[in-house]
Every structure is written in C-alpha cells, then in structure tokens.
Amino acid sequence: MSKEITPKGEDYSQWYLDVVLKAELADYAPVRGCMVIRPYGFAVWEAMQADMDRRIKETGHLNAYFPLFVPKHLLEKEKEHVEGFSPECAWVTIGGGEELEEPLAIRPTSEAMICTMYAKWVKSWRDLPVLINQWANVVRWEKVTRPFLRTTEFLWQEGHTLHATEREAEEETMRMLGMYRDFYQEVLAVPVVPGRKTDSEKFAGALRTYSVEALMGDGRALQGATSHNLGQHFATAYGIEFLDRDQQRALPWSTSWGASTRMIGGLIMTHGDDSGLILPPKVAPYQVVIVPIPPRKGDWNEAVLPKCREVAALLRGAGVRVHLDDRDTQQPGFKYADWEMRGVPLRIELGQRDIEGSQCVLVRRDTRAKENVPLGGLAARVGEVLPALQRDLLERARRFLAENTRRVSSYDEFKQVMADRRGFLVAGWCGSADCEARVKQETRATIRVIPLDGASPSGPCVRCGQPATAEVYFAQAY
RNA sequence: CGGGAUGUAGCGCAGCCUGGUAGCGCACCUGCUUGGGGUGCAGGUGGUCGUGGGUUCAAAUCCCGCCAUCCCGACCA
Numbered sequence: 001m002s003k004e005i006t007p008k009g010e011d012y013s014q015w016y017l018d019v020v021l022k023a024e025l026a027d028y029a030p031v032r033g034c035m036v037i038r039p040y041g042f043a044v045w046e047a048m049q050a051d052m053d054r055r056i057k058e059t060g061h062l063n064a065y066f067p068l069f070v071p072k073h074l075l076e077k078e079k080e081h082v083e084g085f086s087p088e089c090a091w092v093t094i095g096g097g098e099e100l101e102e103p104l105a106i107r108p109t110s111e112a113m114i115c116t117m118y119a120k121w122v123k124s125w126r127d128l129p130v131l132i133n134q135w136a137n138v139v140r141w142e143k144v145t146r147p148f149l150r151t152t153e154f155l156w157q158e159g160h161t162l163h164a165t166e167r168e169a170e171e172e173t174m175r176m177l178g179m180y181r182d183f184y185q186e187v188l189a190v191p192v193v194p195g196r197k198t199d200s201e202k203f204a205g206a207l208r209t210y211s212v213e214a215l216m217g218d219g220r221a222l223q224g225a226t227s228h229n230l231g232q233h234f235a236t237a238y239g240i241e242f243l244d245r246d247q248q249r250a251l252p253w254s255t256s257w258g259a260s261t262r263m264i265g266g267l268i269m270t271h272g273d274d275s276g277l278i279l280p281p282k283v284a285p286y287q288v289v290i291v292p293i294p295p296r297k298g299d300w301n302e303a304v305l306p307k308c309r310e311v312a313a314l315l316r317g318a319g320v321r322v323h324l325d326d327r328d329t330q331q332p333g334f335k336y337a338d339w340e341m342r343g344v345p346l347r348i349e350l351g352q353r354d355i356e357g358s359q360c361v362l363v364r365r366d367t368r369a370k371e372n373v374p375l376g377g378l379a380a381r382v383g384e385v386l387p388a389l390q391r392d393l394l395e396r397a398r399r400f401l402a403e404n405t406r407r408v409s410s411y412d413e414f415k416q417v418m419a420d421r422r423g424f425l426v427a428g429w430c431g432s433a434d435c436e437a438r439v440k441q442e443t444r445a446t447i448r449v450i451p452l453d454g455a456s457p458s459g460p461c462v463r464c465g466q467p468a469t470a471e472v473y474f475a476q477a478y
Numbered sequence: 479c480g481g482g483a484u485g486u487a488g489c490g491c492a493g494c495c496u497g498g499u500a501g502c503g504c505a506c507c508u509g510c511u512u513g514g515g516g517u518g519c520a521g522g523u524g525g526u527c528g529u530g531g532g533u534u535c536a537a538a539u540c541c542c543g544c545c546a547u548c549c550c551g552a553c554c555a
Contacts (some may be wrong), residue, residue: 004516009502013549021489032546033553043548087553087554088553088554103514107514109555115554140555142551142553142555143552143554143555149555150554150555154555156555187481204480211555222555223555224555226555233537259555260555261555262555263555277549278480291514293513293514294513295513312538331512331513331514331515331516332514332515332516332519333514334511334514334515334516334517334518335515335516336514336515337515337516338516349514351514352514353514354514361514390521477554478555
C-alpha cells in the first residue's frame with residue numbers, strides 16, 4: 001500500500017478521496033456511483049449509529065422496517081413529492097423474468113410507504129403520536145457521486161412521525177433538529193449551524209425544512225441532517241385520518257427527519273490532516289493502538305509482547321477500545337504512519353526501555369504530542385486524554401467555523417470573499433426567490449439556512465438593497 | 479444532459495508521433511537483512527493493452543464505431 005496522500009492544500013478533493021481509500025473506509029464498487037463500506041469505515045458508522053439510535057429511542061421513538069420497493073401509484077400520491085423525487089428514482093420493471101404490471105421504485109425515501117401504512121394504523125386520537133424510525137438503505141440516481149458525500153445508494157435513518165396538532169409536529173421537528181445538532185457536536189466534534197431552509201431548498205412536499213449545516217476545510221458547506229415539518233400534506237395525500245376527542249374527523253400533522261452515511265464524509269473533512277484521518281474518540285473503532293517496539297530480532301515476542309498484552313487488557317478493563325498491533329512483519333515506523341492514516345486518537349509505544357522504566361510513550365494523533373506515562377497511571381491518563389482530545393477537536397473546528405463565518409455588507413464584498421476564501425457569509429436577504437437564484441447564478445453560493453437564533457436584520461438585502469427580512473447564511477454547498 | 483480529457487498488471491504511469499517478442503515505480507510472493515518515524519539487498523508472480531470492426535505480412539501504436547471513467551457546468555442528503 002502506498003502511503004502518500006495528496007496534501008490538502010494542493011487538491012482538497014483528491015486529498016479527501018485519498019483518505020477514504022487509504023484509511024480503508026471505503027472502496028469503489030463495480031457499480032456506477034456505488035461504494036463498498038469496508039470494515040473499518042463500517043465500524044465508524046456502527047459507532048455513530050449506536051449513539052444516535054440511543055438518542056432516537058430516548059426521545060420516545062421505536063425502530064421498524066418497511067419495504068425497499070414502492071409501487072408507482074403510491075409514490076405519485078403527493079404531487080410535489082413525486083415531482084421532487086421522480087428524476088432520481090430507480091425503477092424495477094421486470095421480476096421473475098416477466099414485465100411487472102406496475103413498476104416498483106426503489107425507495108429514495110419512505111414517506112410514501114410509511115404514510116400508506118399509517119393510514120391503516122391510525123384511527124383515533126388515542127393512536128397518536130406515532131413515533132417510528134427506520135435504519136435503511138435508499139437509492140437516488142445522482143448524476144455526480146463521491147464516496148460518502150453522495151452515492152447512488154446510501155445508508156441512513158429516517159424518522160416518520162404523526163401528531164394530533166401542528167404545535168406538536170413543530171415541536172417534534174425542532175426536537176430532532178436539536179438531537180442532530182447535539183449529536184454532531186458531542187459525538188462527531190463537528191460544530192453546526194442549525195436553521196430553516198428557504199422554499200427553494202426545502203424537501204419535496206414539506207411545509208418547512210430545517211437542517212444543520214457544517215463547514216468543511218475547503219470553505220464549502222455540508223448539509224449534515226434534515227428535519228421536516230410535513231404539515232398535513234402527506235396525511236391528505238395518503239388518507240391518514242383520525243377521530244379527535246370531539247368526535248370530529250381530523251388530519252394529523254407529520255414530520256420526517258434523516259441523517260446518512262454522508263456524516264462520515266463530514267467527519268473526514270472536518271478533522272483530517274495531511275497524514276490522514278483524525279477520528280474523535282467517541283466514534284473511533286480503536287481509541288488506542290499499541291505498537292510494540294521489538295528490541296532485537298527474535299526475542300521481542302518473549303520480552304515485549306506479554307507486557308503489551310497486559311497493558312491492552314488493563315485498558316480494556318477500563319472500558320477503552322484498544323488494538324494491539326502485533327504484526328511482526330511491519331516495522332514500528334510503518335505502523336505509526338499506518339494508524340495515523342486511519343485516525344486512531346492515541347498511540348502507545350512500548351519497548352524494552354519502557355519496560356525497564358515501567359512506563360510507556362503516549363502519543364496524540366491530533367497534536368502528535370508525546371508524553372511518558374508510568375504504567376501504573378496509564379488507565380487514568382488515557383481516561384483524561386481521550387475526552388480532552390474529543391473536546392480539543394470540537395474546539396479547533398469551532399475556531400475554524402468562527403474564522404470562516406463573515407458578515408458582509410455589500411454585494412461586491414460578498415462576491416469577492418466567495419471567490420477567494422468561501423466559508424459562510426452572513427448577510428441580509430429580502431426573502432425573494434429571485435434574489436436567491438441570482439446570487440446562486442452569480443456566485444455559486446446558496447442560502448444554506450436562515451439561522452434559528454438569527455438576529456433581526458440590521459441592514460438591507462445584500463443583493464437588491466430592499467429591506468431585509470432575515471440575516472441568512474450563504475455558502476457554496478457540497 | 480452540454481463542454482473537456484482519459485482508458486496499458488491491484489494502484490500510479492511510460493511506450494503510440496515514426497507499426498515489428500509489452501515495460502517502469504509501488505503493492506504482492508520467497509529468502510536474507512533491519513527494527514524507538516514509512517529498513518535494505520537479491521530473486522520472483524502477475525497484463526486477451528476498455529471494446530467491436532477496419533487497414534496491414536504484422537496493430538498497444540494508424541482509421542471508424544461503441545462503452546466506461548474522471549474533471550468543469552445544470553440537478554441533489
């Protein structure tokens with residue numbers, strides 16, 4: 001395996017691909033636009049999934065599973081939804097060697113299927129709310145794909161809920177947006193800007209769409225997760241009705257919210273460096289890797305390995321995910337580079353000299369700082385450094401976000417900054433779709449979000465000069 | 479779907495202009511060597527040159543078609 005990767009500064013997008021492939025997170029598959037998530041990458045996904053699944057359940061949701069195929073007539077029930085998704089649908093038209101009477105879409109999202117079932121299940125106000133989540137794969141026939149960031153098939157979770165009132169639905173939408181924000185920050189160490197999408201960017205069929213937006217190392221924004229208040233659109237289209245307390249027929253309000261394997265792309269681009277990936281301890285498949293240092297050929301197995309095994313067991317006992325790299329076919333220097341590429345947060349070097357001094361060398365992946373740690377205090381020290389590293393990654397990413405979020409007052413300044421440095425530009429917007437479209441055409445930047453905690457607009461619309469209705473975040477998006 | 483480029487070993491490339499037994503680096507295998515930041519040396523395995531046709535005694539090389547991939551735009555989690 002060649003270990004050289006393209007430096008970030010030379011070609012960011014090549015750097016990203018190099019990390020994905022050389023850290024063995026994923027590989028290209030022999031199918032257009034699809035990737036294989038390799039064991040190391042899948043372990044990262046599983047760690048993310050486990051944490052998010054817990055959060056989803058703690059907020060009262062239950063997991064279920066719905067079919068992959070969506071009959072054409074069901075997908076077509078909600079007009080805006082079908083118009084939004086039909087261009088990127090894959091269709092199955094033959095089954096068992098015979099042409100199907102009705103084509104089946106491979107789900108691009110599951111509103112159609114799930115709402116159809118909800119229409120069967122919900123009869124009374126006592127059946128509400130319905131709080132269901134699904135972990136699944138979906139297919140969207142994208143024209144341009146990149147590993148994790150945009151693939152034809154991807155893995156995600158999609159929550160689908162029904163509520164008796166608009167207020168409850170909006171609360172749910174915001175609760176899950178907050179869940180995503182917290183997950184990004186606490187688990188992935190990625191700071192995000194939560195906010196509402198403009199009409200042109202909202203989900204096909206939604207009343208309102210919210211998202212969390214992160215800023216990547218090249219100054220482009222990545223939509224991290226979305227939460228939609230679907231209003232009564234889907235209940236109407238799929239005939240979901242219930243009798244309320246007053247014995248009146250009523251339409252429930254629905255929400256949906258999702259986050260995908262794209263998060264792994266965001267993780268790579270937020271923390272990685274020219275030596276490869278840097279994983280936050282909370283999602284690292286291995287939080288610590290132990291590299292034994294053989295003193296002389298032949299006797300390292302007797303001298304060093306038992307001590308390394310002892311240290312590994314000690315740390316495992318303290319709840320740390322440890323890997324002992326006992327390959328006797330690779331040299332220490334090779335292993336350092338290898339595990340740095342894969343982003344393991346902490347490395348322990350342990351050789352004869354350390355055993356004699358009853359210590360080891362502890363090295364942080366992010367700063368490469370080395371320290372000698374007495375073996376007696378190792379578990380405690382690791383227990384301090386892992387959370388510190390997690391915090392420092394978030395802190396560093398927050399600084400980057402702050403340094404690359406600029407308030408601009410004139411359109412000339414807007415165009416200038418968007419051309420040289422990109423990042424988030426905060427500016428007034430008059431609320432017209434026309435201004436939004438022109439800015440996109442002229443600068444390739446779109447309105448990522450109207451921030452939730454947005455100050456009331458202080459100036460005019462950055463493009464047309466009319467009074468602004470909001471201060472919004474602009475960026476070029478992935 | 480428009481504009482540009484590229485398809486030769488697992489990966490990265492040379493060879494093509496000027497047709498004549500398919501090569502280099504990395505990876506992989508074997509042996510020795512080395513071992514606290516990607517050891518070194520020697521030997522070796524592996525390719526219907528994207529694909530179909532044409533020209534020719536002879537095609538990776540020249541000509542035509544097709545396919546695929548990548549980059550830049552329009553669409554998107």
